Every structure is written in structure tokens, then in C-alpha cells.
Amino acid sequence: MAHIRYADSVDFYGSLHGRFPVILSEELTVHRLSLQYLLSLRVMCAERTLITYAHHICDFLTQLEVDNNGCSDEQRLAWDEIDDSWLESYRNELLSRPGANKDNTKNYVAQVLRTVIAYLEWTQTQGYSYNLIGVEERCRVRLLPSKKDGVVSHPLVKRLSKEKSAPRTAPRMDWIEIVKAHTTLGANNLQVRFELMVDWGAALGLRAHEICALNIEQLPERKTAENAAIAGENVFINVVTSKGSKPKVIPISPLLVKRTWDYIENDRSSTVKAHRKRNRKRKDVYVESSSIFLSSTTGRALHPRTLSNQVRSAFCCAVECGALTKDELVWQHGLKHRFTTDILKGLDSAGIQRVEEIAKHLTRHKSPDSLQTYAVGRFFEDSNGS
Structure with missing residues (x-):
């Protein structure tokens, strides 16, 4: 065997x-x-x-x-x-x-x-x-x-x-924070990257391949984010790679943009330097990728499956040490579930009619019918949904 x-x-x-x-x-x-x-x-x-x-x-x-x-x-x-x-x-x-x-x-x-x-x-x-x-x-x-x-x-x-899987409860924000704290990645720059990618997924409802496809050119400038933070406003990002291959302009927190620039200028920079040094030893040229989130192994954009596996590993680690139970499930696509559920609950609280129709555009789903996975679950959570 x-x-x-x-x-x-x-x-x-x-x-x-x-x-x-x-x-x-x-x-x-x-x-x-x-x-x-x-x-x-x-x-x-x-x-x-x-x-x-x-x-x-x-x-x-x-x-x-x-x-x-x-x-x-x-x-x-x-x-x-x-x-x-x-x-x-x-x-x-x-x-x-x-x-x-x-x-x-x-x-x-x-x-x-x-x-x-x-x-x-x-x-x-x-x-x-x-x-x-x-x-x-x-x-x-x-x-x-x-x-x-x-x-x-x-x-x-x-x-x-x-085949449809059994309906799952959207992971609560405190579960997601626990998973972020239990990453099995050893190096500090990899931990920073992991936590930041999870935040992109939870804050914008991005899928794994959308997060991994983000480029530096798409990111609003640091100064733009700082000005927006002072004014209490959002900034916007054009998500080029999305389901259905249609670009989407979506709002993003300026604080998340500033954190991403911190990562690019520090942790990502150290990854680029390591690969340049490694390639020089091999007498080869390293061509830097424009992707925001780079693999420490390849020096290119992190693979979506790698991100999903890292979220899964962190969840299993949290379960093993007793910080979460198996029922308190956090998975990578569950970050989009959390985002979508929060959108639906926010629209409900505001007393807006035709909630699913509006949420379809905000969450970038194809039709209101595709929101049925989240429609019922939002009523079984507590008042803050976390």
C-alpha cells in the first residue's frame, strides 16, 4: 500500500x-x-x-x-x-x-x-x-x-x-478572527499576507481567484485612501477578474487599502528581494509579477487553491487547540457568505423592499435566485450577525 x-x-x-x-x-x-x-x-x-x-x-x-x-x-x-x-x-x-x-x-x-x-x-x-x-x-x-x-x-x-452541498451557516466574524490568529504559516510576512487576504474576502465578498488576481495597478493610491479616511468616505476598486469575467467597480474601506500598501512596501517587498537574490545565484532573471499577493515559493501570484488550503489548515488548527468547534466552520468561500449575509441583514434593517434584487448587484451575483443560500440563514443569527 x-x-x-x-x-x-x-x-x-x-x-x-x-x-x-x-x-x-x-x-x-x-x-x-x-x-x-x-x-x-x-x-x-x-x-x-x-x-x-x-x-x-x-x-x-x-x-x-x-x-x-x-x-x-x-x-x-x-x-x-x-x-x-x-x-x-x-x-x-x-x-x-x-x-x-x-x-x-x-x-x-x-x-x-x-x-x-x-x-x-x-x-x-x-x-x-x-x-x-x-x-x-x-x-x-x-x-x-x-x-x-x-x-x-x-x-x-x-x-x-x-450537486448542491448541505446549506451552511455563514461563518461569524469572531470565528474568522480566530482562524486568522491560528494560521499555520511560520514566517511573519506569510502571516501578514494570509490575514490581509482573509480581510479582503470578508470585507468585499471576493472569491479566492478574485483575491489572488488583484494587481497593484488596481489599488487606489495611498494618498487617496488617506484623504478618504479623513473624510469618512470609501474609495473604489475595479475588480477585473470576477465570476463571469465582467469587471466590477466596488467600494472598499480606505483603511484596508492603507494596510495593503503597508504589506506591499514591506512584506511583499521582502518576498521580491528573496526571489531576486535566489535567481541571481542561479544566474537567472526574476521578472516581478504585478500581483499584490505573491507566493513565497514561486514568486508569482498565489494560487487560489493555496489560499483555500491555508484557510482550511488554519481552521483545523483552531479546532485542534479548542478555539473553535467543527460546527463553527470557516472556509474560504464562506467569507463571501459572511459578506452577503451582512448585506441582506443590513437591507432588512433599513426596511428596504425587494432586498434580494438590490443585494444581487451589491454582492455581484447573477440573479436573486442565487441568493437563496443566504436568504433564510440571516434570520437565525443574533442581532449583530457576528
Whole structure:
């Protein structure tokens, strides 16, 4: 049965990894194919994201061994038994496993399947498999071509993504503050970045990919924010990357803008300097990204999944030390739930008619019907919603 070990202080041409995942067989031999795949992802993915992918692939390889009486996939690179039926059986097996977090099961299974499909595509691209996966009829794992940007997906993943999860209570602000205080990130500049990104999500209702896509050029100038703070006014930011790809101009607190400029001039600057120094040692040129929130691993924009994983890790840490319970759930998209619920409650308190219709524009939802998730929950909170 496959399992994971971690290599400490691995140096990839001057780029240090504190914990690099390595998948081993039961005989403690390195699974070389998965190692090559993880190595190919190390430049694009943060360390935690890489570890998450490793766990997904390790589970997949273990299932292959179970189905083949201990035969590993490296002994049978053709993987003749893998097809759509096998993936469906694997999906069902994942769903049937007992777990502490049953509300998140379908989402987790969809994540595992996405990782596995990406891994299978890589094996075929690298020549380790043939006619295994693709949109063509001859492929044993058939993908669905998408109308948007040529992106493909598998029917199982698409089906799981469409299934609605059980309604969740929007995380209260005191829960969010506890999660911010329990970040598992060690370096101070990473903690500052994490807390700031959480505040952007809660204060503006931004999704993970919207936060990670923010550029310095979009940010109002510090002087503009200072003048607005003195006058007690908001400033505005143009969110270019949003759901539906339509730019949105939204108000933002000048204090949040000032904090963001503090981060850019101090903590973000130290990240840029570290990558310039690292690239000089490798005799390479580091091209600074215009993104506000940079990955300390890649030097480019932080990946949305990394942000979601960091929020999840901080929540689990808060639960483990007793600061929160499992029912007091905080997740990254829950920050938008908090923002939307507060908007609805504020409109209710003001006695405004057609609340959902107005809230649709303020929260950047497509239609009032999409607000049904939040419409009832707001009446079950206490008076301050926190």
C-alpha cells in the first residue's frame, strides 16, 4: 500500500523546499513516476498544494494496488484496467468511506478526481500511457471538451460539482478572527499576507481567484485612501477578474487599502528581494509579477487553491487547540457568505423592499435566485450577525 514520506530541505537549483512529498511503495521503494509528476509541478504550486496533490495520487495508487492484488502501476504502465467504469467505481468507493467531515465529502471526491485526471493526462503527454485519456472516442477515459478556453473536464467531476452541498451557516466574524490568529504559516510576512487576504474576502465578498488576481495597478493610491479616511468616505476598486469575467467597480474601506500598501512596501517587498537574490545565484532573471499577493515559493501570484488550503489548515488548527468547534466552520468561500449575509441583514434593517434584487448587484451575483443560500440563514443569527 502506497504511503507518503517527506524529504527535508530539498534544494532545486537554489529553490529550497522544507517538505517535499515522496510516494513510497510498501517495500519502501520510491514511486518514480509520481515523483517526476510532482517535480514537474513544483515551480507552479506552493508546498502545501503539492502535498495535497501527493495525498490524492497516493490514494489513487493504493486503490490501483488493491484492485490488482498488490501490483503497482509502475509494473503496468499501460494501466489497462483504468477506464470510465473504473473511475466511477473509485468515485463510489471514496464516497462510501466513513469520515469526520461528511458535509465536504462530495467536494473532496471532486478534488481527488481532478488531481487523478490531471495526473493521467500528464502520463499520456509524457508517453507513459497511450489512448488512456482524452476527448477522442478511442480513449478509455473520455473527457468533455468545454466551450470556454478549451478547458476539459470529466463527467464525474462535473456531476459532483453540480450537486448542491448541505446549506451552511455563514461563518461569524469572531470565528474568522480566530482562524486568522491560528494560521499555520511560520514566517511573519506569510502571516501578514494570509490575514490581509482573509480581510479582503470578508470585507468585499471576493472569491479566492478574485483575491489572488488583484494587481497593484488596481489599488487606489495611498494618498487617496488617506484623504478618504479623513473624510469618512470609501474609495473604489475595479475588480477585473470576477465570476463571469465582467469587471466590477466596488467600494472598499480606505483603511484596508492603507494596510495593503503597508504589506506591499514591506512584506511583499521582502518576498521580491528573496526571489531576486535566489535567481541571481542561479544566474537567472526574476521578472516581478504585478500581483499584490505573491507566493513565497514561486514568486508569482498565489494560487487560489493555496489560499483555500491555508484557510482550511488554519481552521483545523483552531479546532485542534479548542478555539473553535467543527460546527463553527470557516472556509474560504464562506467569507463571501459572511459578506452577503451582512448585506441582506443590513437591507432588512433599513426596511428596504425587494432586498434580494438590490443585494444581487451589491454582492455581484447573477440573479436573486442565487441568493437563496443566504436568504433564510440571516434570520437565525443574533442581532449583530457576528
